[in-house]
Amino acid sequence: MKIEINMPIVIAIVGPSGSGKTTMANIMAENGIPTIVSFTTRPMRDGETNGKEHWFVTPEDKPDASEMIAYTNFGGYEYWATLQQTKHKICTYVIDEKGLIYLKEKFPDSFIVFSVYLDRNIGDRIGCGVDKKRCERDLDRTEIPLKEYDYIIRNNYSLEEFEEKIKQLTLDLLK
Numbered sequence: 001m002k003i004e005i006n007m008p009i010v011i012a013i014v015g016p017s018g019s020g021k022t023t024m025a026n027i028m029a030e031n032g033i034p035t036i037v038s039f040t041t042r043p044m045r046d047g048e049t050n051g052k053e054h055w056f057v058t059p060e061d062k063p064d065a066s067e068m069i070a071y072t073n074f075g076g077y078e079y080w081a082t083l084q085q086t087k088h089k090i091c092t093y094v095i096d097e098k099g100l101i102y103l104k105e106k107f108p109d110s111f112i113v114f115s116v117y118l119d120r121n122i123g124d125r126i127g128c129g130v131d132k133k134r135c136e137r138d139l140d141r142t143e144i145p146l147k148e149y150d151y152i153i154r155n156n157y158s159l160e161e162f163e164e165k166i167k168q169l170t171l172d173l174l175k
């Protein structure tokens with residue numbers, strides 16, 4: 001039996017710095033599940049593309065708070081994502097634990113949140129060039145017990161294996 005779900009699904013990807021969240025979202029996007037790209041008032045940096053890392057906008061573009069599914073002010077600039085961006089049938093969103101709690105609590109009738117926790121050992125993360133400072137910053141993250149996630153991926157694969165696994169998962173989700 002196939003259950004039909006009418007609400008959009010947001011796959012929330014959580015995990016420490018360097019665990020593979022962006023890699024996972026990119027592979028899913030290449031295979032048919034788009035990702036939510038956040039808006040920001042920070043100026044675009046060299047090498048960035050509008051719509052790839054962020055949508056670069058002005059403070060005047062900020063929507064009403066009721067339209068925002070996430071908001072943060074970091075380094076004097078604002079970042080947000082909107083309810084409108086979840087209107088795809090299924091999409092991904094790279095987010096931190098606090099953001100995940102907010103998403104699940106505030107919008108129970110707008111979309112279904114499928115939470116994925118990506119785990120990768122710290123040696124491998126640092127080995128891949130992830131900044132030690134970013135790993136230290138992870139110590140301040142709100143922790144959610146692993147049993148509360150819908151799906152856990154231990155990214156102790158080679159990059160090729162990881163990419164293949166995520167590709168397969170994407171194709172299964174789209175079936």
Ligand SMILES: Nc1ncnc2c1ncn2[C@@H]1O[C@H](COP(=O)(O)OP(=O)(O)OP(=O)(O)O)[C@@H](O)[C@H]1O
Nearest residue numbers: 016017018019020021022023128155157158159162
């Ligand atoms: N299984 C793996 N084997 C080897 N390299 C990997 C693997 N998974 C991810 N990487 C590499 O680790 C680096 C960090 O991955 P990625 O940017 O996806 O992490 P992230 O969780 O989004 O990090 P951040 O939160 O800091 O943005 C990238 O260079 C990526 O190619």
